[in-house]
Amino acid sequence: MRYPGDWLSLALVLIPTLLAGLLAWPGAADAGQWLAYLGRLAGVAGLACLLAAAILSVRIPGFDRPFGGLTRLWQQHHYLGLGAFLLLLLHPPLMALSRLPYGKPAMLEVLLPPAADWAMWAGWLGLMAMMIFLAPSFQFFGRPNYQRWKALHFLAGLALVAGLVHTLPLTRSLPTHLSLTVWGGLGGLAVLVFAWRATIARRVQRRPYRVSRVETLADRVVEISLLPLRGRRLAFEPGQFIYFTPHDSTLANGRGEEHPFTISSAPEEEVLRIAVKDLGDASRALQSLQTDTEADVEGPYGLFFPPASRERPQLWIGGGIGITPFVSAAEHIRMGGHWGDSFLINCTNDPSRAYYHDQLQAAAEASSNLRCLDHFFETHGALNRAFVVEHCPDAAEREWFVCGPTPLVRIARDIARELGVPKTSFHSEEFDFL
Numbered sequence: 001m002r003y004p005g006d007w008l009s010l011a012l013v014l015i016p017t018l019l020a021g022l023l024a025w026p027g028a029a030d031a032g033q034w035l036a037y038l039g040r041l042a043g044v045a046g047l048a049c050l051l052a053a054a055i056l057s058v059r060i061p062g063f064d065r066p067f068g069g070l071t072r073l074w075q076q077h078h079y080l081g082l083g084a085f086l087l088l089l090l091h092p093p094l095m096a097l098s099r100l101p102y103g104k105p106a107m108l109e110v111l112l113p114p115a116a117d118w119a120m121w122a123g124w125l126g127l128m129a130m131m132i133f134l135a136p137s138f139q140f141f142g143r144p145n146y147q148r149w150k151a152l153h154f155l156a157g158l159a160l161v162a163g164l165v166h167t168l169p170l171t172r173s174l175p176t177h178l179s180l181t182v183w184g185g186l187g188g189l190a191v192l193v194f195a196w197r198a199t200i201a202r203r204v205q206r207r208p209y210r211v212s213r214v215e216t217l218a219d220r221v222v223e224i225s226l227l228p229l230r231g232r233r234l235a236f237e238p239g240q241f242i243y244f245t246p247h248d249s250t251l252a253n254g255r256g257e258e259h260p261f262t263i264s265s266a267p268e269e270e271v272l273r274i275a276v277k278d279l280g281d282a283s284r285a286l287q288s289l290q291t292d293t294e295a296d297v298e299g300p301y302g303l304f305f306p307p308a309s310r311e312r313p314q315l316w317i318g319g320g321i322g323i324t325p326f327v328s329a330a331e332h333i334r335m336g337g338h339w340g341d342s343f344l345i346n347c348t349n350d351p352s353r354a355y356y357h358d359q360l361q362a363a364a365e366a367s368s369n370l371r372c373l374d375h376f377f378e379t380h381g382a383l384n385r386a387f388v389v390e391h392c393p394d395a396a397e398r399e400w401f402v403c404g405p406t407p408l409v410r411i412a413r414d415i416a417r418e419l420g421v422p423k424t425s426f427h428s429e430e431f432d433f434l
Contacts, residue, residue: 013083017044019182024040040091044174046088050130054190059197061205068303088163160187207231207297211246211295212225224276224289238329240301242261242274245296253281253282259282266337312398313340314341314400315398317383331363348374351376401428
């Protein structure tokens with residue numbers, strides 16, 4: 001499914017690339033000139049991808065909606081970063097090979113430029129910075145530490161500046177005035193976004209909250225209740241998430257660190273609730289978070305339930321801690337919110353892991369628009385087509401919403417495909433590195 005924001009991403013990359021491709025077209029040229037053309041085009045497209053990825057990382061609440069939510073926006077950011085890296089890796093060898101007809105010294109001058117050639121060395125500096133901060137993003141050395149990954153990502157600013165310093169003096173693909181306009185505009189916007197995220201955003205976008213309650217839902221899972229300290233409470237929709245930053249001085253880990261959590265309370269409630277499962281050092285420390293301590297909340301983000309689909313019949317499939325967006329929606333329905341007929345399958349290993357079971361059943365009993373069913377892997381085995389169709393015969397005609405671990409999302413997607421559910425009617429969100 002295409003969203004309006006997709007066209008913005010496409011335009012940010014294609015406009016510079018097409019301009020360079022047309023204006024620098026070599027025509028009837030020799031192999032060396034064609035290699036130089038392809039090398040410059042790879043450099044233009046790579047820098048455009050890098051700048052587009054930086055611009056899309058602005059993370060202002062609401063900016064992600066035209067892209068289908070922050071998770072989907074981050075995916076675009078991720079692929080743009082990969083595209084930039086691969087294209088910019090091609091740029092130096094192509095430019096070097098284009099000089100081969102002039103002899104090996106001319107070719108090596110590209111790969112090992114003179115010490116005084118600061119523009120060329122700026123290009124190498126930017127490429128090295130990209131290698132360092134992108135390696136964890138693509139898990140070249142295993143699953144990264146979240147906070148270390150965030151810290152390394154600030155090297156993106158160095159890569160951006162170095163790329164612009166390299167490009168502006170050496171550009172051969174665009175006329176000087178056009179090069180200054182394109183790279184000055186995109187580069188200036190990218191640098192502003194980077195500066196915003198690194199400094200101002202934390203002060204402007206975060207809201208102060210107080211931890212009013214920490215309740216154990218199950219072994220290694222707690223629900224944290226928050227109340228606003230000043231001003232209005234956060235306005236949000238079911239299925240959205242926040243970045244949560246605790247300031248409890250007793251925490252062994254995670255103090256002052258922001259982490260994303262889906263909201264489990266209804267938009268109508270004064271209290272803001274999130275569920276936290278022990279999945280690492282910070283989330284383990286949050287199991288013993290103290291009440292009456294302060295925390296910051298930033299958001300809301302995400303678009304798990306698109307507005308256009310909320311009135312249609314729906315099938316919800318939640319797994320483990322992935323039940324939280326459905327808890328928010330169920331409470332919204334119970335409180336009179338307008339919503340289509342919804343059928344929830346809560347997938348867990350056993351009854352002890354059926355978080356929010358009683359609350360979901362109470363919401364279903366209070367509304368004719370909601371039905372809830374438990375699926376226990378130890379009793380029923382893996383979720384399959386027969387189970388879904390037996391309990392929800394019109395599943396193929398419903399909008400599907402799936403949230404949980406990656407294996408559950410894959411199983412649900414396979415079942416939906418078998419039933420002929422259109423791709424545009426399948427919405428998923430899995431708990432992965434973000």
